[in-house]
Amino acid sequence: MDLTRAAAEALDAADPLASFRERFTGTGDDGPERLIYLDGNSLGRLPRETPAALARVVEQQWGEGLVGSWAGWIGEATRLGDALADGVLGARPGEVLVADSTSVNLYKLLMAGARARPGRDVLVCTADDFPTDRYVVGGVAEARGMTVRELPADLDEGLDPATLAAALDERVAVVVLSLVAYRSGALADLAAVTRLVHDAGALVLWDLSHAVGAVPVQLAAADADLAVGCTYKYLNGGPGAPAFLYVRRDLQAQLRSPIQGWFGQRDQFAMGPVYEPAEGIERFGVGTPPVLGMAAVEVGARLTAEAGVDRLATKGSAMAELIVALGDAWLAPHGISLASPRDPARRGSHVTFAHPQAWQLTQALVDRGVVPDFRTPDRVRLGPAPLYTRFVDVWDGMSRFRDVLAEGAQESYPAERARVT
Numbered sequence: 267m268d269l270t271r272a273a274a275e276a277l278d279a280a281d282p283l284a285s286f287r288e289r290f291t292g293t294g295d296d297g298p299e300r301l302i303y304l305d306g307n308s309l310g311r312l313p314r315e316t317p318a319a320l321a322r323v324v325e326q327q328w329g330e331g332l333v334g335s336w337a338g339w340i341g342e343a344t345r346l347g348d349a350l351a352d353g354v355l356g357a358r359p360g361e362v363l364v365a366d367s368t369s370v371n372l373y374k375l376l377m378a379g380a381r382a383r384p385g386r387d388v389l390v391c392t393a394d395d396f397p398t399d400r401y402v403v404g405g406v407a408e409a410r411g412m413t414v415r416e417l418p419a420d421l422d423e424g425l426d427p428a429t430l431a432a433a434l435d436e437r438v439a440v441v442v443l444s445l446v447a448y449r450s451g452a453l454a455d456l457a458a459v460t461r462l463v464h465d466a467g468a469l470v471l472w473d474l475s476h477a478v479g480a481v482p483v484q485l486a487a488a489d490a491d492l493a494v495g496c497t498y499k500y501l502n503g504g505p506g507a508p509a510f511l512y513v514r515r516d517l518q519a520q521l522r523s524p525i526q527g528w529f530g531q532r533d534q535f536a537m538g539p540v541y542e543p544a545e546g547i548e549r550f551g552v553g554t555p556p557v558l559g560m561a562a563v564e565v566g567a568r569l570t571a572e573a574g575v576d577r578l579a580t581k582g583s584a585m586a587e588l589i590v591a592l593g594d595a596w597l598a599p600h601g602i603s604l605a606s607p608r609d610p611a612r613r614g615s616h617v618t619f620a621h622p623q624a625w626q627l628t629q630a631l632v633d634r635g636v637v638p639d640f641r642t643p644d645r646v647r648l649g650p651a652p653l654y655t656r657f658v659d660v661w662d663g664m665s666r667f668r669d670v671l672a673e674g675a676q677e678s679y680p681a682e683r684a685r686v687t
């Protein structure tokens with residue numbers, strides 16, 4: 267691979283997604299001192315259209331339309347769910363709902379899934395999954411008197427399918443797994459793992475938070491059972507944006523939400539005496555949806571669908587390859603090692619490095635205008651979101667990373683973390 271800056275510029279010149287960059291705020295500065303944002307997988311950038319979209323909902327729909335605007339808002343959670351299903355999730359109409367947070371959706375679908383497998387008393391997850399996922403699994407197990415099988419997963423390589431296969435038996439009700447591991451970016455095989463879990467008679471609940479908008483996701487083709495995910499990462503829905511949930515069509519009638527809210531009720535405005543779940547995906551709704559948050563999600567989801575997940579994944583993978591190659595050439599001599607799968611086919615769109623002073627390095631990088639993410643125990647995570655990050659941004663960010671290491675700039679930063687982000 268040609269590791270010159272000119273080669274990175276050539277990749278940008280040939281990038282079919284190049285024009286999307288200017289549709290995000292904060293991308294106008296091309297100077298050498300500009301901010302290089304490599305944390306789009308934690309909080310995506312603000313699309314330029316979003317403030318106006320929010321202002322329309324606030325000033326016209328809320329300000330002028332008042333309560334009458336509910337006529338339009340009421341169907342938004344399923345309309346936006348269908349858009350996500352079609353544009354980024356490879357799911358069918360009526361299989362996706364936008365609601366609540368990822369954590370809450372995980373709880374709802376895990377409780378529902380466990381209840382749909384009576385006689386089975388084990389939940390499976392990995393010891394290295396995102397904290398909220400493990401906490402929710404533990405809480406559901408406790409509430410239902412179940413046991414958790416927490417499988418060892420390599421911090422860098424992710425879960426070995428053989429480890430999962432060995433843990434599956436007739437006691438397992440639901441397996442919870444991230445498609446892309448939040449720390450290393452390790453990518454699981456959606457279809458193969460789903461098959462493996464189905465062969466054991468269990469359900470699989472996928473967390474797509476670090477996958478959606480970054481790697482191709484074909485839920486219907488994989489026959490996936492259940493899924494949840496964030497919209498504020500690669501989908502650029504903004505801080506606290508509502509999450510999505512997916513339930514395969516033929517499973518919906520068997521599954522009941524553990525939270526019997528009126529937004530999951532059949533014939534909601536009949537205000538009937540007892541809860542009776544709605545027919546389709548609406549049964550997984552709970553309460554009044556966050557209308558403003560959904561307006562922002564809609565813009566982000568539309569941009570992602572317009573760019574096309576396949577093209578985003580191709581560019582994301584190429585940027586990750588550049589990071590890996592520059593890491594080998596520039597960072598490895600300073601004692602940094604790759605903490606993500608080396609095989610691009612086994613990786614999402616982010617790349618992680620390990621170094622004993624990862625926290626100090628993260629601080630030094632931020633002070634030099636490069637925004638990565640620190641991850642425990644000793645990792646620096648780089649997430650160049652393909653919608654608005656250029657190859658030269660990756661190149662310049664890595665070159666600033668090399669300078670920090672060459673100068674030992676991290677030495678002057680505190681090793682103690684005052685605040686974990």
Ligand SMILES: *Cc1c(COP(=O)(O)O)cnc(C)c1O
Pocket residue numbers: 367368369370396398399444448473475476496509
């Ligand atoms: C980001 C992320 C979450 C966040 O959940 P919230 O309920 O939105 O706070 C959950 N799971 C995974 C795997 C994530 O990456």
